[in-house]
Amino acid sequence: MAAGKPFIYSDIHPIRREMNYGFCGQLVNPNDINEITEAIEKYLRDRELLKVHSSNGRKIIEQGKNWESESVKLINFINRFLS
Numbered sequence: 046m047a048a049g050k051p052f053i054y055s056d057i058h059p060i061r062r063e064m065n066y067g068f069c070g071q072l073v074n075p076n077d078i079n080e081i082t083e084a085i086e087k088y089l090r091d092r093e094l095l096k097v098h099s100s101n102g103r104k105i106i107e108q109g110k111n112w113e114s115e116s117v118k119l120i121n122f123i124n125r126f127l128s
Contacts, residue, residue: 046070047106051098053084069102 046052052070054060061072071084088095 046102049099049103051088051095051102053081069098069105 046069054070054072055075056072071087073080073084075081088098
């Protein structure tokens with residue numbers, strides 16, 4: 046997303062919960078090669094969707110969903126756990 050590209054991630058609950066994936070990428074069953082292939086082909090067929098998802102993903106990173114902001118949350122969690 047930081048590179049301005051849409052994502053194709055494994056469809057697992059933590060990702061589904063964290064990401065507004067319908068606007069910047071696709072979630073797939075990691076064990077279903079046909080589903081993964083279809084997700085890739087979808088972007089190859091629909092260049093406008095590729096452009097929109099790429100732009101939306103980049104905006105999410107710029108608005109603070111990035112490692113710098115997430116690392117602060119992780120450090121705070123660890124500090125609370127160790128206290």
